[in-house]
């Protein structure tokens with residue numbers, strides 16, 4: 001299933017057909033690969049032939065919980081080639097390699113000025129669609145990009161950067177935002193619990209902020225991948241207790257900050273126990289509402305802080321583009337599985353049930369050599 005080597009610098013443009021394949025969300029836990037019309041574009045819009053679209057945890061959550069009406073076509077970590085441009089588009093021409101954001105705030109309303117971008121009416125509108133209610137559309141062969149996204153949310157990919165690498169701009173943005181929330185100081189020690197692709201990205205970014213990083217995971221295979229990214233201070237949580245190990249490495253105090261990059265709520269307590277008094281814990285994967293146990297005295301008496309971070313920030317768009325396009329981290333190496341669109345159901349299923357050796361999973365509608 002994994003294609004050994006992608007032709008990453010080019011993607012041959014084909015004549016635009018009238019229909020295409022797409023992974024259509026039809027209801028709770030119901031994704032079907034269907035033939036749908038290729039979206040029509042209007043003035044100021046562009047059509048992108050999708051090369052790579054990463055599967056995000058939020059896609060899986062929407063599919064599993066039925067939080068959104070059906071039908072929709074999800075997928076928002078999209079990179080590809082401009083296939084057609086509408087009237088008045090001057091920034092792009094067919095053949096340009098690009099990545100697109102799916103949400104962009106207007107930049108001048110009350111909420112934008114207050115920097116609470118998520119409340120901006122323009123931000124709430126999704127600006128990319130492969131048909132139906134706009135929902136990203138990256139799990140399709142073609143995506144229509146609406147005018148405000150063409151203007152402010154479409155980024156050219158440098159020649160030396162692959163489509164796969166470029167598809168990480170949005171997830172990297174969310175991780176940079178999480179790291180900023182923790183206000184890491186150089187020289188601090190940070191423990192990252194969970195070394196899936198997001199945990200590895202957060203660890204690298206914590207290191208970039210000047211921290212000494214300790215990683216932990218139950219799966220040896222994941223720690224080995226993290227080590228390949230230079231994260232060599234790891235705890236095999238199947239053998240050692242991360243709390244004791246974190247204390248052992250910090251003169252018994254505990255780490256300055258811990259990042260929880262796995263959804264298991266039982267680990268909130270572990271993360272809080274691993275930080276020193278006055279330390280902080282970032283919840284990055286707790287996207288399900290409910291209740292979770294924690295020690296209230298750890299917050300009150302030991303003055304530990306529980307923080308959260310979710311979604312991307314427009315303020316970090318330039319930094320995330322520079323980080324990804326400038327290849328500060330070889331993100332494409334986080335991709336363990338590449339699926340053609342025909343196997344989208346299998347791809348989403350694997351992403352929803354991660355295995356020790358499954359990391360980032362992407363869908364590639366126009367795999368070279370498959371067409």
Ligand SMILES: [Zn+2]
Nearest residue numbers: 056057058170
């Ligand atoms: Zn996402």
Ligand SMILES: [Zn+2]
Nearest residue numbers: 106109112120
């Ligand atoms: Zn606004």
